[in-house]
Amino acid sequence: MNIGDAAEASGLPPKTIRYYEEIGLLQPDRRGNNYRDYSGSHIHSLRFLARARSLGFSIEDCRQLLSLYGDRCRASADVKAIARGHIEEIDRKIGELEQMRATLSALVDACHGDARPDCPILEGLAG
Amino acid sequence: MNIGDAAEASGLPPKTIRYYEEIGLLQPDRRGNNYRDYSGSHIHSLRFLARARSLGFSIEDCRQLLSLYGDRCRASADVKAIARGHIEEIDRKIGELEQMRATLSALVDACHGDARPDCPILEGLAG
DNA sequence: AATAAAGGTTCCAGCAACTGGAAGTTCAAG
């Protein structure tokens, strides 16, 4: 299967798939014409990667998850630990964003937002 | 005022301050020895930038906000529009993260997380 | 059979917003 079809099948752009190969996430076979050749299990891995990335896992997390995915003797505890760590990270980010949102939205509410130059938002930023 | 003191006064690292200069956010004076020289109003701008960045405004947003901040004839509506746009962006990000969190946390809850290889998280990622 | 279009290949550059490090001034203290 050519990279274009692999892209179609996995939902990842060809560029991204080549990039994943470059950083050693996934090594496809090569055909006589030097074209990459993706098997069913490659496609499976690509879809796995696509989902893991869409859930916000870092590339390094993905590397570990993929390795655990391919390890028939893995302990589910290892996977769970990575996922838990990632949830904590997500919670941290959500917290930060909500903090920003609250501050910002207080400033926006205080601003009349018309043609006059007086502006509580800028004043708030100026401190 | 030297860059080290400006860093101290603004809370931004010297590297960041130089970077802001490089991208044209803020032009300090130069002394005879080629050292950068920051005035009170420079410090004010740096603190403004530090706060705006900590609220998640992009550098380009900051550039506009800083320009509005320095414009005595600005309309507060312009500022409010930028801030509103940014809040929307924050809301979008929060939404995405919460979506991820929900999916991920369902997977984590389904995973027994012990020494056995059976793992709903990996199965979920595999699709 | 010739050719054009589509899809493959490599490599290099760039995005955001810094950050680290090297190599070379200049300044302040003892």
Add this chain to the structure above:
DNA sequence: CTTGAACTTCCAGTTGCTGGAACCTTTATT
């Protein structure tokens, strides 16, 4: 006078791709 801190510039690396150039192979059309 020397040591060390703080300053200068420039280049490389971070994360995770993405765009483009230059070239090769396959496929479709004439």
